Amino acid sequence: MTINSHLQELHGLPAFDFPRAEAQAKTELPPVSSVAWRIAAEYEGEEWEQAFARFLDAVDPTEVRALIVGLWNEAYETSPASIISTLTGAADRFPALRAIFFGDITYDECEISWINQGLVTPVLDAFPELLEFGVRGGTGLEFPAVRHEKLESLVVESGGLGVEVVRGIAASELPALANLDIWLGSSWYGADTQVADLEPFLAGTLLPKLGCLALRNSDIQDQIAVACAGAPVVARLHTLDLSMGTLGDEGAEALLNGQPLTHLRRLDLHHHFISAPLVERLRTTFEAAGVSIDLSEAELGSEDDEDDEHRYTSVAE
Template sequence: MTSGSHLEELYGLPAFVFPGRDESTELPEPDAVAWGIAARTYDGEEGWVETFERFCSEVDTTRVRALIVGAWEDAYDSGPTDVIEALVAARDRLPALRAVFLGDIESEECEISWINQADVTPLLAGFPALEEFGVRGGQGLEFPAVRHDALRKLVVETGGLPVGVVRGIAASELPALEHLDLWLGTSWYGADSEAGDLAPILSGARLPRLRHLALRNSEIQDEIAAAVASAPVVDRLEVLDLSMGTLGDEGATALLGGQPLTHLKKLDLHHNYLSEPLRQRLRATLEPAGVELDLDKDDADWDQDDDGTIHRYVAVGE
């Protein structure tokens, strides 16, 4: 299964794609939208950096609050190093920038697991006031441990998240982070972490303000659920999201047998492989406490070999 469509909003602002050179479109106020900057991947008339330079000349960038980086012209072949360098070089022209999403590329442009990425942490270093950062695509993605005092939301969408990225994020000092969303993916597309690699996140020691934790789209969702069941960070969460992966009865049983989850506002388990008895137990335990529970099986898919082996699939792979 592939990733979905383009972002519709960022930082609470509606997305607006900066028009092409020959398009006649009235531009909104600079601080009223999340500006999408993308190369025209098929006609090749203007690259991403050139589009961004034109954007900087036509828009009052001192008022821009959110940027959505769409397709660069060669995402299948190389990462966005030039894009990152252009953004960092323009940091003095973007004093109000608070949110960046890197890689808003839908499947028709480039499948999520074919998007080439790079070391994205120069964006965090270059924009110390950034409050939201997201990235799509795991191939070549790097995230060495950093400290960032303002970041409140971090989202990493992949069909396969490299263990080095998981460990880098887990080792980062992010004292303001409230929302962490990791799509861990499948080994078919580069996922090679284990539940133990998430231990620093689950301890919560470096994440004192974390309230929304999503560890999802994983082929080891049962193991993650078992680790979460006794994780110290859970006690302070409002939202726990273990959706989009291969969660089955083993993981759900571990959750039910672990620490209480009745303090949560929401437990998201959609796209799951749970039996009806386990679904009923979850409802009986959590819904009377007012927990919003998402157990939608969605489009969870599976197949069975002749020997009875059942194969489950994450929601987003290729």
């Protein structure tokens, strides 16, 4: 799978593309607070900062509730540092802003593992009322420990995430965080997190409001599942997401034989390498308990797929 479409919504609001310069005069803009505004650069034309300046002139920024940062120029080799500086410099003009997604870029614009990111935590520092923050792309991504009192959802999408980002999130103080979604990715694209690095999340001593934990798109998905099967945090989750990775029979057996998971509302295991008999056991066990379980996208196509080396994450390059 690749990222082949832009976000359709953010913060419960439908996404709306702020028009290109040549189309702006002909485009009727929706009420400012009714949409999540996506602002993007052109491949060979207006830069992101210029589009953002037009946006500030065209709408009342005090009513903006959600903002999506789309493509910036030469994202495959250029850091978004100037965009972050521009955005944080205008923070006082966005008192109602509650959600930001940074890097809504599709594969035909720039593959996920080619997106150059940078230090993104200044966005959280500049917007203390933010409830949702998401970022796509792991190359150059920096997320040192931060404290944010209000953030409820953090999403990091990557084809290969460096362990320092995981450790930075684990060291952060996020007392309101209810949803944590991390795409760990493949070692082929820079992922080097080990299960031990996830222990702060699994121990249950951090993130007192956490209800949805997604540790997914990983090439160590079996090991993560084994760890989750005995992790204290799982007892207070309503959703556990181990999808999009290389999950096989080892991880499936652990989920069936470890601590009870029947309190969950949802268990997401889609895109997996679990054998058919175990798929049936999982389905029967959890559906009987009223758990919504997603076992779609079974990738086991041959005996070779039972070996880890023949498995692949859903999103990598």
